[in-house]
Amino acid sequence: MDSFPTLAFIGGGNMARSLIGGLVRTGLPATKIRVAEPVPALRYALAADFGVAVYADGPAAADGADVWVLAVKPQVMAQACTALADLAQTQRPLVVSIAAGMPSARIDGWLGGAQAVVRTMPNTPALLGAGATGLYANPAVDAERRAIAETLMKAAGLTVWIADEALMDAVTAVSGSGPAYVFLLAEALQAAGEAEGLPAEAAKALAVQTLVGAARMLGESGEDAATLRQRVTSPNGTTQAALEAFAAGGFHELVATAVAAAVRRGRELAAAG
């Protein structure tokens, strides 16, 4: 990736750290990466862990970088972009946003207009190169810049282009927030194991490895989730008893309700930003 453009991350928090970790792991030289992060401890940790160049403010990091990765919270996006507007008008970078809910047109407007903006939604497994990212490109993004955005996010794992920007809130609700749902299931499974008398360490080890193993089967077996589930489920066996309890408790409906809540919150973040 030696010929890859220079990147400036605006915001060096959790998600930026995950993406930077993925990029460095796949061979992007750290000298290609700059990060603007106002919190000194976060900034110094990024410099120490990855060898990237760090700055206290956005314009200092962005000046001269080919790609700006906007990795601040939606609530501070207006302020972060406005500070970059003059530079954006003269330098015309490729702008890649990872903010939940934030429409590309708002970002474009805050940057002064006519900007090439790719709105993306990654997730934290990016740190391991096992992420999933949805991408939407506004009409100002040409094929070459689409390819750059895709290469950037492929360092984090799977990429999926989304043609209709309105669907990015659904991407956020399924895969952006999704790792938290899996972690919640791990917590619940461990707690249930403990409630049934297992020692805490044993319950944790069994729950975690069950999720890891099942996730690998989903990814590697080529079989769909329903087929894999049915194979675990002996007629009138223990799994069937558990699955009936899930169904009686409205598991599918609960997941749909949770995803719908995340979609709604994404829209609220856009309205508040």
Ligand SMILES: NC(=O)C1=CN([C@@H]2O[C@H](COP(=O)(O)OP(=O)(O)OC[C@H]3O[C@@H](n4cnc5c(N)ncnc54)[C@H](O)[C@@H]3O)[C@@H](O)[C@H]2O)C=CC1
């Ligand atoms: N955490 C996650 O799983 C995911 C987060 N996202 C999106 O990524 C974005 C960042 O989220 P997190 O990393 O979780 O938040 P975070 O709070 O960990 O990181 C944001 C960072 O931006 C810094 N910051 C604030 N104002 C700034 C400015 N003007 N210039 C430069 N840096 C500034 C903050 O000090 C903070 O460290 C959000 O927009 C979120 O919607 C997207 C996908 C997944």
Ligand SMILES: O=C(O)[C@@H]1CCC=N1
């Ligand atoms: O919770 C959030 O708002 C962000 C977006 C997706 C994951 N974390």
